[in-house]
Every structure is written in structure tokens, then in C-alpha cells.
Amino acid sequence: MRFEELGLNEAVAKRLSEAVNGGRLSHAIILEGGSAADRHAAAMTVANALVCSGRGAKPCGVCKDCVKCSADSHPDIFVARGDSEQKSYPIDLIRQIRNDAYIMPNEAERKVYVLMNANLMSEYAQNALLKILEEPPGYVRFILTCGSKSSLLSTVISRATVFLLGAEEVSGDDELAARGKEIANRLANAVMAAGEIEVMKVTSELEKDKALFSACLPELREILCGALAVKKGGLPYNEALIESKLAGQVSAERLIRMLNDIQEISDAVKRNANYNLQLTRLGTKLR
Numbered sequence: 001m002r003f004e005e006l007g008l009n010e011a012v013a014k015r016l017s018e019a020v021n022g023g024r025l026s027h028a029i030i031l032e033g034g035s036a037a038d039r040h041a042a043a044m045t046v047a048n049a050l051v052c053s054g055r056g057a058k059p060c061g062v063c064k065d066c067v068k069c070s071a072d073s074h075p076d077i078f079v080a081r082g083d084s085e086q087k088s089y090p091i092d093l094i095r096q097i098r099n100d101a102y103i104m105p106n107e108a109e110r111k112v113y114v115l116m117n118a119n120l121m122s123e124y125a126q127n128a129l130l131k132i133l134e135e136p137p138g139y140v141r142f143i144l145t146c147g148s149k150s151s152l153l154s155t156v157i158s159r160a161t162v163f164l165l166g167a168e169e170v171s172g173d174d175e176l177a178a179r180g181k182e183i184a185n186r187l188a189n190a191v192m193a194a195g196e197i198e199v200m201k202v203t204s205e206l207e208k209d210k211a212l213f214s215a216c217l218p219e220l221r222e223i224l225c226g227a228l229a230v231k232k233g234g235l236p237y238n239e240a241l242i243e244s245k246l247a248g249q250v251s252a253e254r255l256i257r258m259l260n261d262i263q264e265i266s267d268a269v270k271r272n273a274n275y276n277l278q279l280t281r282l283g284t285k286l287r
């Protein structure tokens with residue numbers, strides 16, 4: 001897709017296109033705001049333009065690189081979404097990017113890393129990324145997208161050029177994910193509160209809200225995995241405070257047991273098993 005076809009604010013589309021085509025795009029950019037679909041389309045168009053080998057305005061849409069881009073199969077464009085089941089960026093992925101960045105591009109003159117939903121990166125992940133953002137090889141470009149850059153470290157933001165696509169449009173999905181995360185945090189705290197009342201208080205809010213229940217389960221798993229990582233001497237994932245607290249208060253055996261229970265409950269919910277029964281089961285397993 002060409003820049004003018006993106007349906008973005010005209011001034012932003014022009015600024016992006018001129019920066020790419022004029023070879024003035026900094027080695028890292030942040031695409032902020034607008035809808036998730038806008039950010040995705042804009043990021044992929046910039047990535048495409050950066051590897052395009054055609055003449056004239058890029059992306060040309062017809063060169064071999066553009067053809068591969070439209071099939072989402074260009075070997076020099078790496079896309080991470082941070083929106084898989086775990087809704088985060090594992091630190092290993094950032095390390096992998098850091099190592100991979102030193103390997104020359106396969107076909108194009110550039111190698112592009114697109115990190116969608118970069119706001120989901122933990123502070124640790126961002127600090128790990130910073131090492132390569134500060135001094136990337138000349139052929140490397142980074143494109144970060146986020147609804148709002150408020151969760152990005154100022155050190156990361158200062159290494160990049162920010163393009164504001166518009167006011168952030170929050171989709172129902174984002175909202176649900178945020179609520180799921182909040183419930184998961186409260187459940188994790190309830191686990192430490194000892195006694196079933198706290199757990200019951202939170203699970204009662206999930207009654208009649210299967211979508212929220214389903215959204216909270218992977219978040220809760222993530223927190224427990226983070227706590228387990230801390231227990232093993234590693235770094236927490238996203239909720240550093242709760243995960244460290246959990247690691248201090250709950251045994252590894254119990255964490256693993258809860259993780260297995262939550263996995264089973266998630267699977268059951270996906271199979272459409274009696275939902276209220278699964279909710280009760282969660283309450284029993286967490287107290």
C-alpha cells in the first residue's frame with residue numbers, strides 16, 4: 001500500500017513518505033496513536049518502502065521486494081506483535097533481535113524490525129532493546145507502534161522519531177485486555193492475601209462475563225510465570241512488583257500447580273465447558 005492510500009491524516013502521510021523517500025528516516029521511529037489497524041498498515045508500508053528496490057516513489061508496489069512484502073514474506077522484515085496469547089514481549093525475543101540485527105540483510109539493503117504494541121514491552125525488555133537502539137548497524141531500522149508512548153521509557157523515545165498518527169482510538173479488544181489484566185493483578189494479590197474471601201470477591205466479578213474471564217486467564221498465567229522466573233533467579237516479566245511479591249510469598253510448587261490448573265481451566269473454557277463451573281474451579285484452585 002502506498003502512503004497516500006493509508007487513509008492517514010494527509011500531513012502525517014506526507015511527512016512519513018518524504019522522510020522515507022528522502023532517505024532521512026532515522027534508524028528508529030515510533031508510530032503513535034490512531035487505531036491499531038492504522039498503526040499496523042502504516043508500519044508495514046514504512047517497512048515495505050525501506051526494503052523497496054524500485055525506482056521512483058517507494059514503495060513502488062511492483063519490484064521483487066514489494067511483491068514479497070504484499071505476501072508478508074520479505075526475509076528482511078521481522079514483525080513482532082506482542083499480542084499473542086501472552087500479551088507481552090519475552091526478554092528472549094529482544095535478545096534474539098539484538099543478535100539477529102548484526103547479521104547482514106538477506107536480500108534488501110536494509111533489515112527492518114517492526115515491534116507492534118511496543119508499549120507491552122516491560123522495562124527490562126525496553127532496556128534490552130535500548131542496547132541495539134543506541135548503536136544499530138547502519139542497515140538496521142526499527143519501527144515501534146503504540147497507542148500511547150506513555151509506557152515507553154524516555155530513553156527509548158529519545159532514540160526515535162515519533163510520528164503521531166492521530167488521537168488514540170481504543171478498540172473493544174484493547175479495553176477488554178486492559179480489564180483482564182487488572183482482574184488478573186487483583187487475583188494475584190488475592191492469592192497472597194490468604195483466605196478465600198479475597199479470591200471470591202474478585203471471581204464474583206467475572207460471573208456472567210465470559211469474555212472478561214477468558215481475557216484474564218492468560219494475564220494471570222503471565223504473572224505466575226513471571227513470579228516463577230523470579231524464583232529461579234531470573235527477571236520478572238511485566239508486573240515486576242506483584243511478581244516479586246508472589247515469588248517471595250508463594251512456593252514454586254504452588255506456582256506450578258496454579259499454572260497447570262489455569263491452563264486446564266483455559267482449555268476447558270475454550271472447549272465451551274460449563275463456564276460457571278470453571279469459574280468456581282478457578283476460585284477453589286487459587287485459595
Ligand SMILES: [Zn+2]
Binds near residue numbers: 061063
Ligand atoms: Zn518496490
